[in-house]
Amino acid sequence: MRALAAAEVPVFGWNRSEATVEAAHADGFDVYNDLPETLLRAAEEDALIVLGVPVYAVAELLSVIVEYAPQCALTDVVSVKEEVQALVEAAGLGDRFVGSHPMAGNEYSGWQSTDSRLFEGAPWVVMADGDPEVTERVQCMAVTVGAHIVETDPVTxxxxxxxxxxxxxxxxxxxxxxxxxxxxxxxxxxxxxxxxxxxxxxxxxxxxxxxxxxxxxxxxxxxxxxxxxxxxxxxxxxxxxxxxxxxxxxxxxxxxxxxxxxxxxxxxxxxxxxxx
Amino acid sequence: MRALAAAEVPVFGWNRSEATVEAAHADGFDVYNDLPETLLRAAEEDALIVLGVPVYAVAELLSVIVEYAPQCALTDVVSVKEEVQALVEAAGLGDRFVGSHPMAGNEYSGWQSTDSRLFEGAPWVVMADGDPEVTERVQCMAVTVGAHIVETDPVTxxxxxxxxxxxxxxxxxxxxxxxxxxxxxxxxxxxxxxxxxxxxxxxxxxxxxxxxxxxxxxxxxxxxxxxxxxxxxxxxxxxxxxxxxxxxxxxxxxxxxxxxxxxxxxxxxxxxxxxx
CATH class of the missing domain: 1.10.3660.10 (6-phosphogluconate dehydrogenase C-terminal like domain)
Incomplete structure (x- = not known):
């Protein structure tokens, strides 16, 4: 989110932690603690939704997306791809989904560890053979923050x-x-x-x-x-x-x-x- | 050697590789390819001899030191201490020996990888209970290049x-x-x-x-x-x-x-x- 904002891409976010939302707010970011409110805005603005949660939290989040923003283009930055793909398909959101995974990170957690330059020069894996329009939006996001695209399939x-x-x-x-x-x-x-x-x-x-x-x-x-x-x-x-x-x-x-x-x-x- | 020279400590060296000696010479260092010549000078100047070779090469080097510079204060920077101690004692040089080990290095080899600041802030292990005069000279060398002393025994x-x-x-x-x-x-x-x-x-x-x-x-x-x-x-x-x-x-x-x-x-x- 910080990297996209630094690249002047319009971006808003949600986090389940009130403390994180407050810290991001304090830094001037447009973030919510209320998930339905966030998703209604995403649907209204035809946003690209980026799931960035641990894999165990994906299914619950998808069930809310199905309810409030089922037409939005959807990607994720979760570190496993086969299981997320299966969860998305099980939720009936497979048509608008192209999974991805930026290969960058550090050992720290929380808002204070975000880094607007984290993705510069990093490979960003994007699943091949997805919906072309969604694929283009995901690739555009990756390139905008300085990453380069590597296309592959979930098992590989x-x-x-x-x-x-x-x-x-x-x-x-x-x-x-x-x-x-x-x-x-x-x-x-x-x-x-x-x-x-x-x-x-x-x-x-x-x-x-x-x-x-x-x-x-x-x-x-x-x-x-x-x-x-x-x-x-x-x-x-x-x-x-x-x-x-x-x-x-x-x-x-x-x-x-x-x-x-x-x-x-x-x-x-x-x-x-x-x-x- | 580069670190000692940078600290303006008089230092001269020996290396078995002609290429390394040439590279060090080209940088203005006082180095030899001839071991007896180096050791005769060490004996003459009452130098502290620092063994910096792989453990398999220690015994051979000690046999030459016994011949040309048996009275010199002696230490080593080899990464194992029990075996080096045993080899030094077997060579009859135990009285003037205090083993040591600077905990710094990198994954590169050769003269071009030397770094005058390598030891700054690093622990330099010095074996406890050795000859006080030799111990002082070894500790002084370590402190001069910016390391701090940790005393222990070979097994630990x-x-x-x-x-x-x-x-x-x-x-x-x-x-x-x-x-x-x-x-x-x-x-x-x-x-x-x-x-x-x-x-x-x-x-x-x-x-x-x-x-x-x-x-x-x-x-x-x-x-x-x-x-x-x-x-x-x-x-x-x-x-x-x-x-x-x-x-x-x-x-x-x-x-x-x-x-x-x-x-x-x-x-x-x-x-x-x-x-x-």
């Missing part, structure tokens, strides 16, 4: 984000628990010594657990095999270190995979060099 | 770094392989979509595999239980997601552990906020 999207977002969040959580586990050398001295590898490897463990749960639980089908792969890689590494005293295999493959990732990003994105 | 150090550095490197490698594994949703589309969580979670997979191998293999005794803990956490999460459809336990504990880590860092360090 969900497998991809399991690999590059959902499981990385779980891995960061597991790594964070390791740092406090005194029986294996963790604890306050260890945390005092922690430098970049621990800081960056655990950063997204700071994400709200309810958001991570929503992403991973809503994408369970795709997350499980990726988590299984991660476990197998670490087990193979454990066995190699235990029996042969080396971690040669994992470190070589991990380094090659990382080089390939940097190469792919270089060709598709403005390169974003991480801090050290 | 090695357990801590297994948790907050060595295993995080292996986890980053495993996560990087996940991103390219097409059978589970990885591949070039996934990598194009990758945002901050994947970028930061895999960053240190870009570290030279020989350096990661040296750290982890040299600290095998402490790394194995931490790696085992990491595997158990992910397995428990897999089981919870499979059987109950939730990742509540891991995400709650990971979030609490991360909050504790931030709190500990706040009390011991200048806080370094990561980029989004």
């Amino acid at each position: 999207h969900d497998g991809a984000v399991a690999c590059i977002s959902h499981v990385p969040h779980l891995v960061a959580s597991a790594l964070a628990t390791t740092g406090v586990e005194e029986s294996i050398g963790g604890g306050d001295l260890a945390l005092q010594l922690a430098a970049g590898s621990f800081r960056d490897g655990t950063r997204v463990a700071g994400t709200s657990p309810s958001l991570v749960r929503s992403m991973c639980e809503g994408n369970r089908r795709a997350v499980l095999p990726v988590l299984g792969h991660m476990i197998e890689e670490l087990q193979a590494c454990y066995r190699e270190l235990w029996s042969e005293g080396t971690v040669a295999d994992l470190t070589a493959r991990g380094n090659a995979a990382h080089a390939h990732y940097k190469e792919v990003k270089r060709h598709t994105d403005e390169p974003t060099e991480p801090a050290d | 150090h090695d357990g801590a770094v297994a948790c907050i550095s060595h295993v995080p490197h292996l986890v980053a490698s495993a996560l990087a392989t996940t991103g390219v594994e097409e059978s589970i949703g990885g591949g070039d589309l996934a990598l194009q979509l990758a945002a901050g969580s994947f970028r930061d979670g895999t960053r240190v997979a870009g570290t030279s595999p020989s350096l990661v191998r040296s750290m982890c293999e040299g600290n095998r005794r402490a790394v194995l239980p931490v790696l085992g803990h990491m595997i158990e956490e992910l397995q428990a999460c897999y089981r919870e997601l499979w059987s109950e459809g939730t990742v509540a336990d891991l995400t709650a504990r990971g979030n609490a552990a991360h909050a504790h880590y931030k709190e500990v860092k706040r009390h011991t360090d200048e806080p370094t906020e990561p980029a989004d």
Whole structure:
């Protein structure tokens, strides 16, 4: 919302939290705490409705949209696409819906964490083969805030984000628990010594657990095999270190995979060099 | 070396790579490719010798130090402390040795990756209970480049770094392989979509595999239980997601552990906020 407003796109919003609505109001934004009122205005102005809630809250919201704004163009920015698509179709809103997902975010929550430049240079996934007029409106919104469009289908999207977002969040959580586990050398001295590898490897463990749960639980089908792969890689590494005293295999493959990732990003994105 | 020179401390160095020596020379540094020549000068000037090589190269270097500069004060910046201590004692150099380990670095290698500000604000671990004069010289070096001293013993150090550095490197490698594994949703589309969580979670997979191998293999005794803990956490999460459809336990504990880590860092360090 902040990014759209910064781009001078007319935008108004709804949030279920009164505190968030007050904070946004205080910053001069046009926001409501009353959902029917918001949706009636959306219907009147033929707005593009953007659902930005955890996946578990989508069905309830759709039931209100069906009542107050069933003709509006509809998209979402939820991190799973197959389940949202199914929920939208079950609500009878499939014809005016084109799902999407901007690949940007941070580990903070709430109005004070919004960032008008969040989407600059980020990929914004838009589902292919939807209604052309709705597709155009969704793509236009993405491009307006500085993102670039990647078209794909829900299943491919969900497998991809399991690999590059959902499981990385779980891995960061597991790594964070390791740092406090005194029986294996963790604890306050260890945390005092922690430098970049621990800081960056655990950063997204700071994400709200309810958001991570929503992403991973809503994408369970795709997350499980990726988590299984991660476990197998670490087990193979454990066995190699235990029996042969080396971690040669994992470190070589991990380094090659990382080089390939940097190469792919270089060709598709403005390169974003991480801090050290 | 660059950091010491920037602090106007007289410093000279040795490197086994001719290319590195040439690059350092070109930048105006006093460096040698000939080890005996370097050590004879160290002995003559009563220098503090700082060993900065992978753990597998320590024994060979010590055998040359014994020959040319056995009276010099000696420290090291190797990432494991128990094994280096044992090697130094086996070489008969234990009396003039106080091991140390600066907790700073990046994923790049070679002279062009040196950074005069690398140690600013970083913890520099110095082994407790060593020769007071050598200890003072090592601590003085650390403080001069902007680091702060943390005193501990080799076993505690090695357990801590297994948790907050060595295993995080292996986890980053495993996560990087996940991103390219097409059978589970990885591949070039996934990598194009990758945002901050994947970028930061895999960053240190870009570290030279020989350096990661040296750290982890040299600290095998402490790394194995931490790696085992990491595997158990992910397995428990897999089981919870499979059987109950939730990742509540891991995400709650990971979030609490991360909050504790931030709190500990706040009390011991200048806080370094990561980029989004």
